[in-house]
Amino acid sequence: MKLPDKPRVLVVDDEPMNIELLQAYLQLDYEVISAHDGNEALDIVFREIPDIVLLDVMMPGINGYQVCEQIKSYEKTQFIPVVLVTALSEREDRLRGIEAKADDFLTKPVDRLELKTRVRSLLRIKHLHDNLMKERDQAQNYLDVAAVMMLVLDKSGNIVLINKRGLEILGYSEEEVLGNNLLEQFIPESSRVDMDFHFLSSLTNTHGSMEYYECPVVTKEKEQRIVSWYSKPLIDENNNVKGVLFSGQDITKRKKVEEKLEEHTRAMEASIDGIAIMDGRGVYTYVNDAHSRIFGYNGPDELIGKEWKVLYDDSEIERFVNEIFPDFALNRKWKGEMLGKKKDGSNFFQELSLSALDTGVITVVRDISERKVVESRLNQYASKLKRSNELKDLFTDILRHDLLNPAGVVKGFTDMLLHEETDEKRKYKLQLIDSNVSRLIDMIESAAKFARLEDIDGLEFKSMDLASIIRNVAEEFDPQLKSRNIYLDIKLGSSYPAILNPLIDGVFANLISNAIKYGPSDSTITVDIEDLGHEWQIKVSDSGEGIPDKDKQIIFDRFKRLADKKKAVKGSGLGLAIAKRIVELHGGNIGVVDNPAGKGSVFWATVKKA
Numbered sequence: 001m002k003l004p005d006k007p008r009v010l011v012v013d014d015e016p017m018n019i020e021l022l023q024a025y026l027q028l029d030y031e032v033i034s035a036h037d038g039n040e041a042l043d044i045v046f047r048e049i050p051d052i053v054l055l056d057v058m059m060p061g062i063n064g065y066q067v068c069e070q071i072k073s074y075e076k077t078q079f080i081p082v083v084l085v086t087a088l089s090e091r092e093d094r095l096r097g098i099e100a101k102a103d104d105f106l107t108k109p110v111d112r113l114e115l116k117t118r119v120r121s122l123l124r125i126k127h128l129h130d131n132l133m134k135e136r137d138q139a140q141n142y143l144d145v146a147a148v149m150m151l152v153l154d155k156s157g158n159i160v161l162i163n164k165r166g167l168e169i170l171g172y173s174e175e176e177v178l179g180n181n182l183l184e185q186f187i188p189e190s191s192r193v194d195m196d197f198h199f200l201s202s203l204t205n206t207h208g209s210m211e212y213y214e215c216p217v218v219t220k221e222k223e224q225r226i227v228s229w230y231s232k233p234l235i236d237e238n239n240n241v242k243g244v245l246f247s248g249q250d251i252t253k254r255k256k257v258e259e260k261l262e263e264h265t266r267a268m269e270a271s272i273d274g275i276a277i278m279d280g281r282g283v284y285t286y287v288n289d290a291h292s293r294i295f296g297y298n299g300p301d302e303l304i305g306k307e308w309k310v311l312y313d314d315s316e317i318e319r320f321v322n323e324i325f326p327d328f329a330l331n332r333k334w335k336g337e338m339l340g341k342k343k344d345g346s347n348f349f350q351e352l353s354l355s356a357l358d359t360g361v362i363t364v365v366r367d368i369s370e371r372k373v374v375e376s377r378l379n380q381y382a383s384k385l386k387r388s389n390e391l392k393d394l395f396t397d398i399l400r401h402d403l404l405n406p407a408g409v410v411k412g413f414t415d416m417l418l419h420e421e422t423d424e425k426r427k428y429k430l431q432l433i434d435s436n437v438s439r440l441i442d443m444i445e446s447a448a449k450f451a452r453l454e455d456i457d458g459l460e461f462k463s464m465d466l467a468s469i470i471r472n473v474a475e476e477f478d479p480q481l482k483s484r485n486i487y488l489d490i491k492l493g494s495s496y497p498a499i500l501n502p503l504i505d506g507v508f509a510n511l512i513s514n515a516i517k518y519g520p521s522d523s524t525i526t527v528d529i530e531d532l533g534h535e536w537q538i539k540v541s542d543s544g545e546g547i548p549d550k551d552k553q554i555i556f557d558r559f560k561r562l563a564d565k566k567k568a569v570k571g572s573g574l575g576l577a578i579a580k581r582i583v584e585l586h587g588g589n590i591g592v593v594d595n596p597a598g599k600g601s602v603f604w605a606t607v608k609k610a
Contacts, residue, residue, distance in 0.1 A: 006031045007123050008048070012041040012067070013056040013085070018108075022054060022085075025112045026119065038062030045071055050080065052122055054106070057086035057093070065100045072101040079129055081122035085110060149227065149248040152234065157181050157199060160243065169227070169250050171220035182246075186217050188224060202231040202244045214251070226252045274365035277357070282308045285360070294350070294367050296342035308363075313341050324354075332356035340365065411437045459501050459585060463610035466496035466536055470527060473508045477516060484521045488512070491528040496536050497610035504586065504607065507579040508538065511603045514575065515542040519600070535588065535606045543600035552592050556580040579605070 011022045012035045023032045033050065035041035038061055045053065053071065057064035068082045084097045087108040097105060104118055149169050152161035162177050170177065170186060180186070187195050198213045205211065211231050216224040227248040234243045268275045274291030276284050284307075287300035295311055297303055303310075309317055316339050328334040335353040342348060351366045414434045421427045474488055481488055508527075515525045519542040526541040547555065556576045583590045588606040595602050 007051040008033060009119065010035065010041065010044055010048075010050040010053045012036075012038070012053065012059075012064070014059045015056075018056065018085075022110065022115070025110070025115055029116070030119070038064070038067045041067050042070055045077055045080065046074070049077065051126060052081045052083070052119060054083050054085050054119075055102075057084055057088060057097075065096055068097070068100040068102050079126065079133075081126055083118060083122065149246075149250070151182065151246040151248070152243055153182055153199070153246065154243045155203065155241070157183055157196075166248075169219070169225060169248075170217065176220075188216055188218055191215050198229070198231065199244060202233055203241055205233050217248075225250050226255045274363075274367075276303070276363045276365070277360055278308055278363065279360045282361075284308065291365060294348075294365055295340060296344055296346075302343075311341055313339065313347065315339075316341075328354055328356070337368070340367075407437060407441050411441060459503070461499050461501050461586070463497050464500040464502075464504075466498050466500075466529060466538065466607070467492045467494065469500070469505050470508050470538070473505050474512060474527070476509070477512055480513075480516050484516065486516060486519060486521065487524045489524055489526045491526060493529075496529050498536055498607045499610050500586065500607060501582075503582050507582050507590075507605055508540075510575045510579045511540040511605070514603070515540055515544070518542065519544040532606065535608055537604055537606050539602050539604045541595050541597065541600065541602045543595065543598065546594055546599060546601050547592055555592070556590065583607070 007030050009026055009030045009032050011019050011026075011032055013019050013022075014036055016036070019034045019036075023034070026032050033044060033048065035044050038059055041053070041055070042062075044050070055064045055067055064084055064086070068084065071077050071080060071082055081103040082101075083104045083106055084100075084102045085106045085108060086093065086097075094105060103122060106115060106118060149166035150161070150163040151159055151166055154160050158179060158181050159177055160179075162174065167174060167177065183192050183196055183199070195213070195215045198211065198215070202211055213229045213231070214226060215229060216226050218224055228251045229246055229248045231247075232245050233241045234245055236242050268288050271288060271290055274294040275286075275288045276291045277286040279285050283305060284303050287303045289300065292298070292300050292303055295303070312320070319338075324334055324336070333353070333355050335351075338350050338352045339347045340350040340352075348367055348369045349372045351368050353364045355362050355364075411434070414430055414437060418427060418430045418434060421430055470492065471490060474490060477488070480486075512525065512527070519525060523543045526539075528539055528541075530537040530539065556579075580590050583605045586607050588608065590603075590605040592601050592603045594600075
């Protein structure tokens with residue numbers, strides 16, 4: 001809607017002739033609209049917003065004073081000039097008009113010249129006021145659309161102006177902020193001294209230059225927000241400082257990001273691995289100390305700004321281009337081994353990982369030269385070990401075939417000669433030969449068996465019943481038991497499931513055999529099993545001479561037999577060592593303790609339950 005060219009004057013009077021008179025006086029210069037009572041006048045004022053109101057006091061219903069009071073009580077109409085036109089001229093009448101906030105008075109009958117002068121003067125004041133308010137509103141709009149917090153403080157530090165962004169940051173309404181002291185109300189106590197110094201510095205800054213400062217503010221929710229402040233003194237036309245303009249930006253998120261970045265940077269600087277960042281052109285924008293040191297440079301400054309190719313020979317660059325970069329472009333990461341080139345031109349083995357960033361690549365480098373040397377040595381050792389294992393297998397085959405066969409032949413012919421020989425001296429000598437050949441065959445078989453037990457890879461384990469295995473083994477010793485009148489007491493229940501390999505029967509055979517060999521005639525050997533929770537413990541108890549404490553460990557070593565036993569019992573000294581190895585392959589343990597029932601020993605072994 002286009003505004004009229006002429007100012008609009010509202011004339012309010014219950015006498016039509018008075019309205020016509022005032023219209024006649026004003027219509028050449030103004031647009032005149034009329035109302036005949038107070039209610040109609042208020043309706044036109046709030047709807048049309050006239051530029052000035054000429055208001056009769058004495059009207060039926062709502063009188064002029066009441067109309068004036070309502071016009072002045074609303075923000076939208078409070079600055080419309082109101083002139084009371086009345087025949088009343090008493091002092092009390094004028095005081096009542098002033099109380100109603102009337103702007104001027106005209107006494108009836110109205111003088112035409114005085115009317116025009118008063119209207120023109122009041123409209124000029126209103127025009128100035130409207131322009132001032134327009135400029136203020138425009139300035140306020142500029143402040144409100146600003147992305148920063150704007151504050152104006154008086155010389156005491158009280159807030160006299162704040163924009164919309166400032167209210168958003170603080171979380172308060174304008175009424176809750178204006179008039180409050182910035183330091184006392186919105187700055188944390190720990191920061192007030194520094195902020196006060198900054199404020200006073202701005203007040204005394206007669207050059208009018210901006211000053212920068214970072215300081216937290218406290219919001220309505222008691223949260224601290226970090227704000228970067230720029231301040232500038234406000235100077236009037238007489239060069240006097242009236243206050244300080246503060247513009248602040250909420251940098252809380254930025255500060256947290258900066259703190260995280262600093263934390264990550266410290267971590268990268270402390271890393272023993274070389275870390276570097278390249279831009280999209282492959283130029284280093286960040287290099288930590290470790291990275292420059294790994295490549296033989298004196299510091300990061302020698303690499304920042306250079307292209308990655310300076311750290312690799314042509315052959316490795318070609319590998320990057322043809323192999324690594326295509327894979328990296330597809331997966332946005334790559335890891336592998338490369339040959340790096342140091343500043344002096346020498347090469348070294350490195351482990352390199354690449355990870356894609358939004359606008360570049362981060363690289364992590366580790367010098368693995370020493371590891372490569374160790375790996376080479378390990379490979380050589382593994383090769384020698386493989387050769388050694390091959391020799392061991394060859395030796396085992398020699399034991400089992402090349403030595404055992406002729407020993408068996410000697411044993412056979414010795415048995416034949418013993419059977420045919422009648423001369424006691426020759427027969428005694430043949431018995432010595434037979435005894436030693438039997439011992440040799442036992443040693444060859446035991447040594448070959450022990451050699452085969454050095455490797456667990458070929459063994460298969462499955463659930464088997466210990467009770468059945470022990471009973472089967474015990475049956476093999478019936479002849480020896482009867483010949484020495486020894487009773488084997490097997491105290492076993494129905495079933496003891498365990499994770500076993502068939503080799504385990506050799507353990508029980510060895511323990512029972514030793515108990516028979518070293519135990520006295522007319523005695524009892526006891527076999528029982530104890531439940532240890534996750535394991536079964538098999539115990540073989542005898543009533544022999546027992547094992548001294550100092551010998552309880554060494555008897556399980558290869559070729560270790562007790563000196564006082566060698567004369568009485570023949571053997572290779574490998575039986576318990578073989579038993580120990582078999583039990584260890586099952587993940588168990590083996591040992592010996594004194595028999596708590598009296599004389600003798602208790603040999604025990606553990607295996608895992610099924």
